[in-house]
Amino acid sequence: MGALTELISGFATALTPTNLLYAFIGVLLGTAIGVLPGIGPAMTIALLLPITYGIDDPVPAFIMFAGIYYGGMYGGSTTSILLNTPGESASVVTAIEGNKMAKRGRAAQALATAAIGSFVAGTIGTLLVALLAPAVVRLAVQLGAPDLFAIMVLAFVAVTSVLGSSRVRGFASLLLGLTIGLIGIDGVTGQQRLTYGIPQLADGIDVVVVAVGLFAVGEALWVAAHLRRNAAGVIPTGRARMGREDWGRSWKPWLRGTAVGFPFGAVPAGGAELPTFLSYVMEKRLAKRPEEFGHGAIEGVAGPEATNNASAAGGLVPLLTLGLPTTATAAVLLAAFEQYGIQPGPLLLENEPELVWGLLASLFIGNAILLVLNLPLAPMWAKLLHIPRPYLYAGILFFASVGAYAVNASTVDLMVLYAIGLLGFAMRRFGLPVMPAVIGVILGPRAEVQMRRALQISDGEIGGLFNTPFALTVYAIIAILVLWPLADRFVLRRFRRPRHELHGSGPHALVELAEEIAEEDRPKATVPGGRSGAGPDTGGPSGEASKLSDDRHQRETP
Amino acid sequence: MISRVTRWGKGRSELGMALFLAALGVFVLVDAAGLQAGLSQRGPVGPKAVPVVVGALLVVTAVLLARDVLRGGRGEPEGGEDVDLSHRSDWRAMLLLSAAFLANIALIERVGWPISGAVLFFGCAYALGSRHFVRDPVIALALSIGTWYLFAVGLGIGLPVGILKGIL
Numbered sequence: 001m002g003a004l005t006e007l008i009s010g011f012a013t014a015l016t017p018t019n020l021l022y023a024f025i026g027v028l029l030g031t032a033i034g035v036l037p038g039i040g041p042a043m044t045i046a047l048l049l050p051i052t053y054g055i056d057d058p059v060p061a062f063i064m065f066a067g068i069y070y071g072g073m074y075g076g077s078t079t080s081i082l083l084n085t086p087g088e089s090a091s092v093v094t095a096i097e098g099n100k101m102a103k104r105g106r107a108a109q110a111l112a113t114a115a116i117g118s119f120v121a122g123t124i125g126t127l128l129v130a131l132l133a134p135a136v137v138r139l140a141v142q143l144g145a146p147d148l149f150a151i152m153v154l155a156f157v158a159v160t161s162v163l164g165s166s167r168v169r170g171f172a173s174l175l176l177g178l179t180i181g182l183i184g185i186d187g188v189t190g191q192q193r194l195t196y197g198i199p200q201l202a203d204g205i206d207v208v209v210v211a212v213g214l215f216a217v218g219e220a221l222w223v224a225a226h227l228r229r230n231a232a233g234v235i236p237t238g239r240a241r242m243g244r245e246d247w248g249r250s251w252k253p254w255l256r257g258t259a260v261g262f263p264f265g266a267v268p269a270g271g272a273e274l275p276t277f278l279s280y281v282m283e284k285r286l287a288k289r290p291e292e293f294g295h296g297a298i299e300g301v302a303g304p305e306a307t308n309n310a311s312a313a314g315g316l317v318p319l320l321t322l323g324l325p326t327t328a329t330a331a332v333l334l335a336a337f338e339q340y341g342i343q344p345g346p347l348l349l350e351n352e353p354e355l356v357w358g359l360l361a362s363l364f365i366g367n368a369i370l371l372v373l374n375l376p377l378a379p380m381w382a383k384l385l386h387i388p389r390p391y392l393y394a395g396i397l398f399f400a401s402v403g404a405y406a407v408n409a410s411t412v413d414l415m416v417l418y419a420i421g422l423l424g425f426a427m428r429r430f431g432l433p434v435m436p437a438v439i440g441v442i443l444g445p446r447a448e449v450q451m452r453r454a455l456q457i458s459d460g461e462i463g464g465l466f467n468t469p470f471a472l473t474v475y476a477i478i479a480i481l482v483l484w485p486l487a488d489r490f491v492l493r494r495f496r497r498p499r500h501e502l503h504g505s506g507p508h509a510l511v512e513l514a515e516e517i518a519e520e521d522r523p524k525a526t527v528p529g530g531r532s533g534a535g536p537d538t539g540g541p542s543g544e545a546s547k548l549s550d551d552r553h554q555r556e557t558p
Numbered sequence: 559m560i561s562r563v564t565r566w567g568k569g570r571s572e573l574g575m576a577l578f579l580a581a582l583g584v585f586v587l588v589d590a591a592g593l594q595a596g597l598s599q600r601g602p603v604g605p606k607a608v609p610v611v612v613g614a615l616l617v618v619t620a621v622l623l624a625r626d627v628l629r630g631g632r633g634e635p636e637g638g639e640d641v642d643l644s645h646r647s648d649w650r651a652m653l654l655l656s657a658a659f660l661a662n663i664a665l666i667e668r669v670g671w672p673i674s675g676a677v678l679f680f681g682c683a684y685a686l687g688s689r690h691f692v693r694d695p696v697i698a699l700a701l702s703i704g705t706w707y708l709f710a711v712g713l714g715i716g717l718p719v720g721i722l723k724g725i726l
Contacts, residue, residue, distance in 0.1 A: 037640055054713025168622045169633050172579055175619055178612045179586055186605035191593050193609060194586065217659075219638075224651045224686055228642035389640055391697070394682030397655070401662055401678060402671075402705055406715050414663045418656070425652075430575045431633020444608075452603045460602030 007130045010357025014063055014365055022060045023362050026067020027369045034075025035381045036392060037083060038223060041312075042328040042438070043215035044072035047396070049208055049336055050403040058340040059358050065336060066362040069329070070122060070370050073312055077114045077305055078374075078381050082107060082235050091308065093276040096514050097293065097300030099235075104296045107237035108378070113250045113298055114305040115240055115374045120251075121258040121306035122367040125313025128262055129320075130360050133349060136321040140346040145454035146465050148322070150474035152447040155268040155324055157478050159436045166431065167485070173432040176423065177440020180205055187445075188452060200412040205420075207335035209404050210441045211328075213417045214434050216400040218424015220393045225425075227389060234385045240378040250302040253283050257306030264307075265314025271327045271435065272311040276304040280514055313363070320344055320356060323446065328435040331442045572633060576624040583616030654685030670720015675702030 013019065029051075034044045048068050052061040080091040081098035094114065101110040143151075160170035183194045184204030195201040242250070257279045264275035283303040284293045293300055318324040323345040325331040337344050342352060349356050374381070404417040427434060451465065458464020466472055590609035635643055658681025665674035679698035688694055706726065709715045719726055 038638055050709075050715075051713065053715055054709075166626070166631065166633060168619060168626050168631075171615075172575075172619045172623055175579070175612060175616050176582075179582060179616065182586070182609055182612060186593075189605045191605040193593065193605060194589050220682075221652055221655060222636065223638065223640050224655045225647040225649065226641045226643055226645065227648065227651065227686060228640050388688065390683040390686035390688035392640075393686055394679045394688075395701070397659060397682050398675060398679045398701060398705075401659070401675070402709070402717070405666065405671075405717065406709065409716070411663050411667060414666070418659055418663070421659075426575065426578075428636040429633075430572050431635060432575070448608045451608075455603045 003131050003134050006134075006353065006357050007360060010354075010359075010361035011364075013059065013354055013358035014361040019060050019063045019358070019362070020365070022064040023067045023365050024369055026064035027071040027366050027373060028067075030068035030071020031075045031078075031370070031374065031377075031381065032071075032384065034072035035078050035384050036075070036387065037079055037385060037389075038219055038392070039072075039396070040076055040215070040329075041069070041072035042211065042332050043219070044068060044075070045329060045332045045336065046208060046211040046215055047399050047403060049332075049339070050399075050406045052336070053339075053406060058342060058352075059355055061340065062336075062355060062359045063362040065333065066359055067366040067369065069312070069333065070118070070309070070363065070366045072329075073309060074115065074118055074370055074374060075381070077118070077308070078111060078378070079385065081110045081114065081301070082237060082382055083385055091276075092273070093280045093304040093514060094301055094308070096280070097297050100294070100296035101298065101301060102235040102237070102296075106296060106298075107235050108240050109242050109246050109298060110296075110301050111237060111240035111378050112242040112375060113246060113302045115371055116242070117250065117254040117257065117302045117306040118309040119367050119371045120254045121261060121308075121310040122313055122370075123364060124255075124258050125262050125265075125310040126316075126360060126363040126367070129313055129316045129363075130357075132266075132317055133321055133356075133360075136317055137346050137349050140321050143322075143346070143470065144468060145450045145457065146468055146471045147474070149447055149450040149454055149465060150471040150478075151268075151322065151324060152443050152450065154474050154478050154481075155326065155439065155443060156436075156447075157481050158268040158326075159271075159439045161481060161485075169430070169432045170436050173427060173434065174436035174440045176427075176432075177210075177437035178444040180210055180420070180437070181441045181444030187449065198412070200408070200410055201416075204445075205416055205441075206404075206407050206413065207331075207338065207442050208407055209413050209417050210420055211332050211335060211438055212400045212403055213420030214424040214427070214437060215328075216396050217417055217421025218428060218434070220397050220400075221421055221425040222428040223389075223393055234382060237378055237382050240375045246298055249298050252286075253279075253299045253303035254306040256282065256286075257303040257308075258310040260303075261307035261310030261312075262314040265311030265326065266317045268318070268324065268326045272308050275311050276307045277514065279303040279307040281517055284517060316363075320348060321346060323348075325439060325442060328438045331438045334442055572627045573624055575633075576620045576627065578620075579616050579623065580620035583613045583620060586613035586616060651685050651687070655682055658682045658685060666720075667718050668720065670722055671717040672699070672702045672706050672722050672726060673720060675705065678702075 014023065029048055030044055033039055033047060034041060039047070045065065045068055052064060055061040055064075076091045077094050077098070080095035081102050083099075098110045098114065101107065156174055160174050161167055179194070181204075183201055185192055185195075185202050192202060260279045260282070261272065261275045265272070280300055280303060283297075283299040284290050287293065287297060287299050289297070312327075312329070315326045315330045318326055319330045319334060321344075323334065323343060325334045334344060342348070342355070400417065401414060404413045405411070407413055424434065426432075427437070454464050455462070458467065466475065586609050590606050590613060593604070593606050593609070637643065658678050661681060662674045662678035665677060668674075676695070676698040679701055680694050683694050683698070703726065706717050706719065709717050710719075
């Protein structure tokens with residue numbers, strides 16, 4: 001049990017009073033920022049990056065990040081339960097039942113099951129990371145350039161075909177990210193690419209600037225153009241708590257959610273959207289009283305919330321062992337590693353054992369602090385949701401500017417930030433998902449390095465990219481991912497008609513589909529008043545209609 | 559199935575995105591054409607390969623996106639807690655917000671962060687409809703001076719102090 005002794009030494013690192021204080025500050029800041037409307041976990045980390053610039057030692061800095069990471073995620077769930085219409089795709093599903101529970105006066109129970117479920121899933125997930133990481137590293141050190149390149153291509157493909165979004169738009173977003181990643185000096189030949197002679201661009205555009213630009217500035221500009229005149233109603237809540245019955249109904253969904261979320265997080269599957277959705281459907285099928293779904297069933301909060309956190313923990317496996325981010329949040333974390341000149345990858349565990357095990361131990365500690373802090377503080381976080389919107393978005397731009405300027409003390413970075421903010425605005429306007437772009441910026445240059453290395457080894461022979469069994473397997477998976485929708489459209493459709501179809505793209509369509517599933521076993525007349533405060537429909541079915549093909553849906557085709 | 563968009567105006571603005579992607583692709587290709595592998599190249603693949611692929615894929619994606627838009631496909635504008643898509647875009651707010659952001663860029667190294675940051679915050683709050691002409695500037699100044707101290711004293715990162723040098 002080498003991993004466990006290492007983990008215990010990690011606790012020795014994390015449990016010093018200073019590091020404990022950093023973890024505490026991280027959780028507090030992460031939750032406080034993450035709970036603000038419109039700020040997801042990736043933006044939370046990107047905005048809070050500058051506060052670690054002053055910390056020279058990476059260990060306490062990453063201990064703080066561990067707190068920010070989980071804090072930011074929990075903050076997002078609080079927002080979606082108390083405010084509905086979540087800004088971030090991973091908590092879309094939580095909002096469906098969570099907000100209905102809150103409307104029925106059970107906000108405290110919804111928040112409690114979310115917090116405790118996150119704790120359970122996060123703890124099991126982190127334990128799995130600690131146990132799995134050394135094994136994956138043993139595998140990963142044997143991977144050569146062609147294998148790593150194949151995995152990155154898989155990540156690119158997976159991130160562009162996220163459930164519920166249009167593929168061509170996802171791909172466009174990825175290419176925008178890859179283009180931004182090209183800017184700067186080519187590491188091998190010293191040639192300047194896309195810099196147009198601007199010296200500040202020679203080092204490339206800092207990933208932090210890209211992330212803050214796309215998330216924070218893009219979001220602020222987008223909201224400015226569409227600010228809700230009468231702010232959505234916040235449901236007041238007391239101290240988060242649950243009764244005996246709620247515990248009885250929650251613990252199984254927590255464990256099932258963990259089981260669904262972790263593997264999805266550990267492979268490049270396009271984030272937590274798909275697993276949280278699967279968890280929701282599964283809980284509905286397994287619930288003793290499925291008719292409660294759609295009216296605030298606690299299982300519908302417990303399951304997806306646990307899934308969300310387990311998937312975030314699972315995402316740490318490829319991040320730490322391969323340097324491969326599977327979500328936007330992980331991409332920003334990777335950028336944070338780079339700030340300290342640390343390269344996540346197979347050698348990280350060997351070169352920086354104190355950092356890795358300290359980080360994992362802090363994830364446990366951060367999780368525990370989160371629980372202790374958030375159950376009693378729920379009413380206070382709810383108050384943060386009342387912050388006047390002009391101050392909120394002015395504050396986002398204010399801190400985005402400080403952060404971007406502080407990277408290099410250069411106004412060029414601020415101009416780049418604004419340009420990328422405009423790009424982020426356009427992407428939101430035209431339904432291009434932001435996540436593929438962030439993944440493209442950070443993974444693009446790495447993929448290029450691996451590809452050139454592989455071709456150098458094979459002396460230019462293109463077969464050098466495919467000459468290992470591992471790479472071939474990955475390409476086979478990619479082929480299935482790419483070809484599946486075509487097969488679905490032309491072949492499988494003849495044999496069955498799905499009961500539920502995903503109309504259009506984006507989180508909205510996902511919510512509609514989930515609600516459709518929630519509504520099914522009931523007569524139409526009892527359909528509740530709909531999502532109050534939610535964004536209005538943007539028109540009828542549109543876009544490429546992708547379909548969800550779950551066998552269980554098909555069994556009673558009408 | 560793909561549904562037809564009845565409102566043509568909406569569909570057409572998205573063609574602008576396709577045009578942007580195509581133009582960007584051409585830019586990347588032109589830039590790549592100007593690269594020389596040179597003597598420093600190691601390995602068979604030079605600095606050109608990836609930009610050429612990315613540029614070409616940008617053009618292809620632009621065509622596919624345009625085709626999708628013309629067939630009635632439409633990207634769904636992103637929703638959110640504070641986003642109300644039932645109104646038309648408020649361009650005035652967006653322009654004011656941009657002005658405040660650019661003002662900070664122009665001012666930060668001339669008059670210093672404590673003032674430029676306050677201008678940024680106040681300008682943004684004004685752009686977003688806040689009209690508290692006493693409370694807003696007070697919050698703005700408190701934030702900008704506060705962050706200046708936090709960064710300079712707490713984190714050891716110097717933000718430009720500008721004309722307030724000696725006072726702070």
